[in-house]
Amino acid sequence: MAELIMIQGGTAVFDSGTRQVDLIIRDGVIAEIGERLSVPAGAEVLNAEQAWVGPGFVDLHAHLREPGGEAAETVASGAAAGVKGGYSALVAMPNTVPAIDSVPVAAHVLDLGRRSMLDVVPAGAITIDRAGERSAPMGELAALGLTFFTDDGMGVQRAGVMRRAMLYAKGLRLTLAQHCEDESLAGGGCMNASALSSRLGLAGRPAIAEEAMVARDLLLAEHTGASLHLLHLSTARSLEMVKAAKARGIAVTAEVAPHHFTLTEACCEGYDPLFKVHPPLRGASDVQALAQGLRMREIDAVATDHAPHAPETKDRPFDEATPGMLGLETAFGLTLEALGGDDADPVLLFELLSRNPARIAKLTAGDERRHGLSAHGGDLSVGSDANLVVVDPSTSWVVDRNQLASLARNTPYDGRTIRGRIRHTVVAGSLVLNDGEFTR
Amino acid sequence: MNADSLVGRNLLSINDLSATGLAEVLEVAESFVEVSGRSVKKIPALKGKVVASLFFEESTRTRLSFETAAKRLSADVLSLAVASSSVKKGESLKDTIETIESLGIDAVVLRHRSSGAPHQVAGWVKGARVINAGDGTHEHPSQALIDLFTVRRALAERQGVESRDSGLSLLKGAKVLIIGDINHSRVARSEMLAYAKAGAQVRVIGPGTLLPSDVGIFGAQRADDLEKELANADVVSLLRMQEERGSGDFVPSLHEFSALYGIDERRAALIRPDAVITHPGPMVRGVEVSSAVADDPRMLVRQQVANGVPIRMAILFLALSTPGESLHG
Numbered sequence: 221m222a223e224l225i226m227i228q229g230g231t232a233v234f235d236s237g238t239r240q241v242d243l244i245i246r247d248g249v250i251a252e253i254g255e256r257l258s259v260p261a262g263a264e265v266l267n268a269e270q271a272w273v274g275p276g277f278v279d280l281h282a283h284l285r286e287p288g289g290e291a292a293e294t295v296a297s298g299a300a301a302g303v304k305g306g307y308s309a310l311v312a313m314p315n316t317v318p319a320i321d322s323v324p325v326a327a328h329v330l331d332l333g334r335r336s337m338l339d340v341v342p343a344g345a346i347t348i349d350r351a352g353e354r355s356a357p358m359g360e361l362a363a364l365g366l367t368f369f370t371d372d373g374m375g376v377q378r379a380g381v382m383r384r385a386m387l388y389a390k391g392l393r394l395t396l397a398q399h400c401e402d403e404s405l406a407g408g409g410c411m412n413a414s415a416l417s418s419r420l421g422l423a424g425r426p427a428i429a430e431e432a433m434v435a436r437d438l439l440l441a442e443h444t445g446a447s448l449h450l451l452h453l454s455t456a457r458s459l460e461m462v463k464a465a466k467a468r469g470i471a472v473t474a475e476v477a478p479h480h481f482t483l484t485e486a487c488c489e490g491y492d493p494l495f496k497v498h499p500p501l502r503g504a505s506d507v508q509a510l511a512q513g514l515r516m517r518e519i520d521a522v523a524t525d526h527a528p529h530a531p532e533t534k535d536r537p538f539d540e541a542t543p544g545m546l547g548l549e550t551a552f553g554l555t556l557e558a559l560g561g562d563d564a565d566p567v568l569l570f571e572l573l574s575r576n577p578a579r580i581a582k583l584t585a586g587d588e589r590r591h592g593l594s595a596h597g598g599d600l601s602v603g604s605d606a607n608l609v610v611v612d613p614s615t616s617w618v619v620d621r622n623q624l625a626s627l628a629r630n631t632p633y634d635g636r637t638i639r640g641r642i643r644h645t646v647v648a649g650s651l652v653l654n655d656g657e658f659t660r
Numbered sequence: 661m662n663a664d665s666l667v668g669r670n671l672l673s674i675n676d677l678s679a680t681g682l683a684e685v686l687e688v689a690e691s692f693v694e695v696s697g698r699s700v701k702k703i704p705a706l707k708g709k710v711v712a713s714l715f716f717e718e719s720t721r722t723r724l725s726f727e728t729a730a731k732r733l734s735a736d737v738l739s740l741a742v743a744s745s746s747v748k749k750g751e752s753l754k755d756t757i758e759t760i761e762s763l764g765i766d767a768v769v770l771r772h773r774s775s776g777a778p779h780q781v782a783g784w785v786k787g788a789r790v791i792n793a794g795d796g797t798h799e800h801p802s803q804a805l806i807d808l809f810t811v812r813r814a815l816a817e818r819q820g821v822e823s824r825d826s827g828l829s830l831l832k833g834a835k836v837l838i839i840g841d842i843n844h845s846r847v848a849r850s851e852m853l854a855y856a857k858a859g860a861q862v863r864v865i866g867p868g869t870l871l872p873s874d875v876g877i878f879g880a881q882r883a884d885d886l887e888k889e890l891a892n893a894d895v896v897s898l899l900r901m902q903e904e905r906g907s908g909d910f911v912p913s914l915h916e917f918s919a920l921y922g923i924d925e926r927r928a929a930l931i932r933p934d935a936v937i938t939h940p941g942p943m944v945r946g947v948e949v950s951s952a953v954a955d956d957p958r959m960l961v962r963q964q965v966a967n968g969v970p971i972r973m974a975i976l977f978l979a980l981s982t983p984g985e986s987l988h989g
Contacts, residue, residue: 418872421775421798421849490783491776535754537774539796 230268248649276308281523288317293528299336308607321345365591370397386446405429456509475523493541528628553640688974706735729972804850832859840899852878
């Protein structure tokens with residue numbers, strides 16, 4: 221679909237800094253970048269005044285629930301939520317039913333993604349049915365273009381299984397992403413293990429359950445030389461270990477989820493399962509450490525862990541409710557706030573939400589993208605694929621669970637005022653979100 | 661939180677009441693003790709009110725105790741037996757509550773295996789009061805009130821004073837020792853909070869795997885010398901040791917638990933003659949307590965059961981009263 225689009229009057233966020241320029245998009249790519257460009261005949265003009273223009277966001281961690289969980293979300297509805305949140309590409313987590321542990325399921329999700337509003341690339345499972353035992357066919361899945369493998373929802377529990385998966389993945393130049401929680405330490409728990417969980421009588425998932433697996437996998441990554449990505453880190457100690465590992469030259473990247481740098485375990489006080497998530501919400505010092513880690517570039521990416529759930533799985537006693545919360549439509553504003561609001565560095569913001577995750581998911585122009593999707597997270601340059609977002613960092617809005625594009629309603633931020641609004645989203649040269657509204 | 665009166669309120673946690681609020685329940689219960697001794701064991705205090713008794717977990721004594729209490733106050737009791745209910749057919753707790761409430765009820769007495777279920781129900785109901793009859797490993801506030809009441813009466817008797825209108829004075833400064841599986845015990849949580857609010861010195865002892873990481877939040881302290889603590893205690897509170905905890909995950913065996921923390925004759929001899937021993941029941945003879953100690957005159961377990969009814973009458977009566985109405989009239 222050849223569209224002619226002009227993004228006018230905005231602050232473009234390049235890798236090196238910001239500049240006031242206009243952009244013209246033609247035939248799916250950025251055709252021109254310059255100051256006060258004249259409007260081409262027939263162009264759709266997008267107002268970018270008082271806004272930042274940068275590469276579309278890339279989420280490393282979205283549960284799109286299809287196949288198997290269509291009451292909570294579909295690839296199409298999750299993609300719509302992504303577009304509303306400023307995303308141009310999503311990595312779809314493989315804990316579907318059946319899991320994305322075979323070529324037919326992966327091909328099905330890729331196909332659903334092609335018919336959605338943005339680019340969807342599935343993550344493959346590390347083990348069959350994510351059971352932590354037998355290896356999934358990573359080579360066959362890699363042939364479809366999958367590069368990112370995880371049993372997310374559950375960490376690979378046995379060190380021997382993880383070590384072999386790393387050795388195998390390394391040979392195929394794949395990245396393994398780990399949900400770090402040792403179930404022998406976390407099993408049966410439903411919130412952070414703390415004085416509060418003691419008082420509430422809820423079994424805890426202690427920080428050490430995460431940290432022990434982070435430590436183990438960093439050692440295994442060093443030992444095997446494999447590329448490791450750590451999903452949704454939630455404690456200060458985990459970050460410290462990642463920092464030390466990077467200093468040793470270990471090939472590790474790390475993400476944090478917005479709920480872990482904005483919400484504390486105190487949210488669980490009223491036993492509302494909206495606040496139940498794995499790993500759990502932690503104490504204030506961990507929350508502050510994560511926000512600090514974002515500002516200090518100790519964390520590579522903000523990833524949503526967008527986890528839609530049908531109401532009947534959340535309207536239950538806390539210990540029985542499903543863990544997880546929505547994230548795609550609120551991530552930008554929450555990240556902006558963590559980076560300092562008015563003082564936030566837009567270059568860093570786009571690093572965390574677009575450039576680094578695109579690199580980790582191997583979606584950049586330099587990557588061999590066998591699934592045929594366009595390139596994401598690149599510097600703004602003439603000739604590059606037009607996956608772009610225009611975000612207004614000063615306008616506030618109130619989260620209304622009934623106004624979300626996601627099929628599910630389990631946002632923990634209902635009623636919260638969030639500063640930072642997504643104005644326009646362009647995916648592969650097509651305008652999909654115009655002034656906050658879907659174009660189709 | 662920390663209300664000075666239970667009148668018109670839910671009872672979800674001991675933390676819902678201040679020391680004054682706890683004392684109020686004890687005083688009202690004193691006035692109901694006498695009702696249980698009458699030939700016609702009924703007063704019209706809650707005539708026309710409907711109390712739903714919803715037990716989503718097996719329980720005999722607590723359910724009977726609450727239902728008897730409601731009936732003695734002339735309330736109508738709507739009792740849901742889970743085994744034969746729609747819950748077994750997959751109905752959610754929320755839907756069950758909505759269904760029951762649409763029948764027109766004034767209070768829900770709820771027992772549930774999940775911690776916090778009564779808090780959630782309190783958020784779902786439109787007008788009914790919610791009384792926690794034990795939720796998961798969280799709290800069992802009525803049991804702690806029974807224990808306070810029973811111990812207050814026993815200490816009053818020993819000191820030759822009236823327990824009625826004594827407030828919490830007899831409990832103030834008392835040395836309370838709670839032994840066993842604190843971490844999984846809703847009774848222990850409610851007891852620690854209640855005794856601490858009453859001004860007692862609360863110490864807990866048990867295997868490290870069965871103690872919360874921080875008992876300070878309950879106003880208690882951790883102790884480690886069982887025999888020394890037994891000799892010091894005014895109140896020794898034993899807890900039921902659940903069989904599954906002795907399967908090797910938390911303690912190697914029930915036998916080892918019994919050897920380390922069980923109260924046998926030898927340890928019972930260390931407890932002062934004027935001290936009291938409580939147990940929320942049912943006792944597991946030979947595990948947390950030997951058979952001889954179970955029948956020790958210092959053991960108040962039977963009084964605790966008997967006092968269950970007046971305490972629960974007091975809870976229902978207060979929770980279903982309207983602020984401003986006369987309480988003792």
